[in-house]
Amino acid sequence: MGKINGCLKCLFIFFNVISAIIGCGLIYVMVRLQIYSSQLAEYVDTSMAWGWVFAIGVLGISILGIVAACTEKLIILRIFAAFMGIGLIIMMIFGIVVVVFRNKVKDMFDSTSAEKAKSYIEDDKARGMLEDIQKTLYCCGLLSYEDWNTTIPNSCDCDLAVGGGYQPSGASGYECISRPKGSSGPDQIFKQSCRDTVFWWFNIIFQVMMGFFFGLAVTALLGLLVSILMIHQVRRHDSGGGASMAMKSY
Missing domain, CATH: 1.10.1450 (Cd81 Antigen, Extracellular Domain; Chain: A)
Known part of the structure; x- marks a missing residue:
């Protein structure tokens, strides 16, 4: 029997596989956007670079989570948990920045005068x-x-x-x-x-972005909590506490 509860491990791997598929989809989108990059503004290279970092990061962290669950290695689980904690903070910051920027855009639209x-x-x-x-x-x-x-x-x-x-x-x-x-x-x-x-259109875009970033923040929080639980089970097993306890059914 493994160090980590079987049901918990399968659920953890399943969600990381879904995240990996999303990461592959993001990479595909970036490849398609790269084709039209010459037609975009002069600052597109920076935006594309951050897009590549984000897409590859999602795929890489998802693969790391799958490896951590399959190998049940404490060090890999800790690295994954650290990435989840960092991702949680970054996604929260991005979400808050979008909210603040949306309010600034709204104020800019509202302050437009007849003279302007x-x-x-x-x-x-x-x-x-x-x-x-x-x-x-x-x-x-x-x-x-x-x-x-x-x-x-x-x-x-x-x-x-x-x-x-x-x-x-x-x-x-x-x-x-x-x-x-x-x-x-x-x-x-x-x-x-x-x-x-x-502004109606801008507001739709801002709402989608807020939902995206805060949704990723919630996902990172859940990943962090699950990885901490898995770390606890591995440490308990390695310290001689026996195999992981089976999950109760209600």
């Missing part, structure tokens, strides 16, 4: 970007359609979106209203502002 919106629209490059956003996310104006004054562009055309001229992209939904009197442009325009719609 006007200067944004007056810039040709920014104006073109805003029009692309309007077509994609079904919105009009940075703060509202009033940002365009009396000349509303065709990218705010709500009738064209309903008629199939624009392809839906999963935006938070849109509502059509009549064009204000005294203005030129489409008869029906989007009611939603692009600021609210863009």
